[in-house]
Amino acid sequence: MGQAPDSFDPDHYEADVRREENVVEVTVPSTETSGPRIDKYLVRFYPEASRTKIQRAIKKGHLKVNGADVKKSYPVEPGDEIVFRLIRKPPMQAEPEAIPVDVVYEDDDLLVVNKPAGMVVHPAPGHRSGTLVHALLHHVDGGEVSADDERTEVSEEDVGLSMVNALPEAPDHPVVRPGIVHRLDKGTSGLLVVAKRDRAHRPLAEQFKAHTVDRRYRAIVWGHFSPPNGTIEGAIGRDPHHRQRMAVVPDDEGKWARTHYETVEAHAHTSVAEFKLETGRTHQIRVHARAQGHPLLGDPKYDGQRIRYGTQGGAREDFFADLFDILPHPALHAYRLGFDHPTTGERLHFDAAPPPPWRRVLRVLRQGEGEGAAGD
Structure with missing residues (x-):
């Protein structure tokens, strides 16, 4: 069986074919004697779709051969009348x-x-x-x-x-x-x-x-950076052990990234840091902070929703569970943005305070990391 052409051409197959939008009706010609599987056969009429996508539509019941349901492995025979609807997302x-x-x-x-x-x-x-x-x-x-x-x-x-x-x-x-x-x-x-x-x-x-835009972030992180102020460098790419997240990887496997940080205040086992981006990679602050052993508090993707420093279990575990309920995402806020206006050339600066849940968690951490309740 030859490869499908770049565009749909029913004459290429000498079959009686009618296609409207995502529905194709085919009468298999007498010349089709090789008995191809139905899923492979339908790829001919949908060169823009993968075989996996066609198989998925077959499994959901969007195929009739001579009025009956068949499996994806059904061998096509001359004279078969096929009606198939390809599932398309809006x-x-x-x-x-x-x-x-x-x-x-x-x-x-x-x-x-x-x-x-x-x-x-x-x-x-x-x-x-x-x-x-x-x-x-x-x-x-x-x-x-x-x-x-x-x-x-x-x-x-x-x-x-x-x-x-x-x-x-x-x-x-x-x-x-x-x-x-x-x-x-x-x-x-x-x-x-x-x-x-x-x-x-x-x-x-x-x-x-x-990199002339001034972007600054405030984050609550686990532990304390050492030194308290500095620069993190490291290429960022797909985590080879966890494909849903990013990681610091060898230079030839990712995109170079640089993050400047400054510790603003420190608590017993957490701290507030300010970050300034020199590059803008996916999850850059979250990845660089985690690579230093200081994931962002509350970050479910990068190990921030478990106790990283200090006593484990007991009342302290309940304490932080309450904080994660208040702030169920990374404690990260882009608080400053500065850039040149694109038409006037004026330099603009904007600041925005962290949202109330972020500030509430910070107030609780300042009072103690496990000695009190996570309330106002």
Whole structure:
């Protein structure tokens, strides 16, 4: 059996074929005598889909051969009448949602927002609603954005936010991110600049690329850095032992990263540190801090939700369990953002205090790490 062509061509197979959207109806020709498996045979008519995806649709009952259900291993025979529907997820899209958003600054070109912890920045698989982009589209009275818009011309005037890099780069990367110049992790709160106009987006992105943007974070970490102030360097790449997270890896296996830190205050077995990024890698602060033995308090992905220093078990375990209920994500807040305005050239600086749960946990830690209750 030959390889499928780059585009669907029913005449290539001399079969009686009708395809509409994701449904294909095929009458197998008499020339098909090799008895190919049905899953392999259907790949011919869906060159854009993987065999695994076709098998998944078969398993869910979206295949009939001569009116009956068959398994993926069924051998195709001449004269078979096949009706198959390929399962397709709806296109990734974002539409305005009336979600409150804390706008720190706004003009015709950009916004600076204070993102709450727990909010995803833009739609992606698993997060099709409730993101910052959804909230921003409502705030600017904008329009809907869909991954399918790559086939049409959609402008910033239609959407209300910059469309630079807003649509998918490839079919297997189905994100929509109008206006998004940089991101914060879902569990990280703090300041983000968002471009409303294409003319603002590009120079802002250049500042991030040139590392001239002043980004500073406050975090509560386990233990005490030694020395208390310093710089952490190390390439960041996919953790070879835990594919869902990042790690410090050999230079040739990741992207170089540098993080400056300064201890702001110390408690018995935790401390508050300020971080300044020189690069912007995925999970950079969380990964670099963990590599030094000081994961962020409450970080479920990087070992921050277990007692790392001091007495284990008993009342102290209950004490920190209460804190993790108050702050069920990394104790990380992007409190400062500074950049040059992309059209006026004015240097802008913004500060935002950590959110109430973050401050509440800090107050409790200042009182003692296990001697009191985790209340106000």
